């Protein structure tokens with residue numbers, strides 16, 4: 001299969017290239033960026049010198065469509081919409097890493113992102129891309145709304161417990177992310193001097209991922225309510241989420257539920273005797289989860305690499321499912 005990566009010069013694009021050059025059934029036919037068109041990809045990422053030296057192309061959708069079966073879109077929110085529409089009409093499969101196709105409820109998307117969705121009719125062909133939970137939908141979709149990084153770390157451990165009615169629907173998620181979560185372009189909030197040697201929450205009670213998490217968890221338990229507080233960690237990559245809720249079930253019952261739900265799911269690792277940490281998942285597609293309980297209070301700890309399980313790794317996992325390949329092809 002031939003794939004193209006639109007917005008390839010950003011962090012998720014770079015990770016996609018590194019994964020897809022190892023994929024036995026994939027050829028990367030184009031990588032794009034308007035700012036770097038004409039340059040060699042390895043000039044931007046010298047780590048790939050003599051490994052992936054393809055010339056970067058401009059975002060000419062007609063040319064890209066003519067040489068691709070699958071398109072990964074690594075563009076900011078709103079910028080993806082027109083591209084997805086174009087490639088969908090041409091019969092291509094789109095895996096969109098932005099938030100533009102993550103919501104089935106258009107008004108919730110529009111309220112959260114404060115933009116109008118131009119193509120609500122495409123949502124009928126779209127699946128939310130957590131392969132461990134929505135395999136059937138993903139396999140028949142034409143467009144994958146690849147999840148946000150924080151939502152991935154929170155939804156995977158809580159969805160089964162909510163669905164089985166084992167925990168309270170009121171969830172508080174306290175998450176910390178490395179700075180690559182904010183993309184390659186530094187801002188006033190993310191440049192080195194602002195982040196280094198500091199640690200703080202941001203977007204308290206107003207982060208856009210709260211509605212994404214809530215909308216998916218409501219599929220498991222319609223009464224679920226989420227409070228989500230993100231923090232910026234002075235590290236490059238990785239997310240740790242500490243999630244609090246109540247449960248009158250034993251720790252063993254809760255573990256049994258997760259172990260049963262994810263028993264054949266390679267990338268979900270349930271720790272019973274260790275505490276997950278970012279270092280254990282960096283550069284991998286794993287999500288590591290552990291549970292702790294005192295009286296009625298349940299604490300769930302989960303860790304992912306925001307750029308792999310939280311973005312590009314999960315995107316390739318979704319592609320593998322769509323192509324009926326082994327889910328873990330090219331991924332560790």
Ligand SMILES: NC(=O)C1=CN([C@@H]2O[C@H](COP(=O)(O)OP(=O)(O)OC[C@H]3O[C@@H](n4cnc5c(N)ncnc54)[C@H](OP(=O)(O)O)[C@@H]3O)[C@@H](O)[C@H]2O)C=CC1
Nearest residue numbers: 007009010011012033035074075076097098181183184311
């Ligand atoms: N970083 C992360 O951990 C995660 C990111 N995501 C999402 O994935 C997407 C990509 O993120 P990331 O790689 O971090 O972003 P980056 O900012 O690192 O890269 C963005 C890419 O998109 C291009 N681009 C930016 N604006 C436009 C535009 N208006 N039109 C066309 N191209 C544009 C840039 O091209 P140029 O070379 O021209 O600058 C660059 O190639 C985003 O939607 C992000 O929210 C999802 C999960 C996790």
Ligand SMILES: CC(=O)N[C@@H](CCC(=O)OP(=O)(O)O)C(=O)O
Nearest residue numbers: 099148149150177178179181182
């Ligand atoms: C550290 C940091 O800034 N993180 C980003 C989330 C990145 C991500 O996964 O999300 P999207 O694909 O929804 O952008 C943020 O808080 O906006």
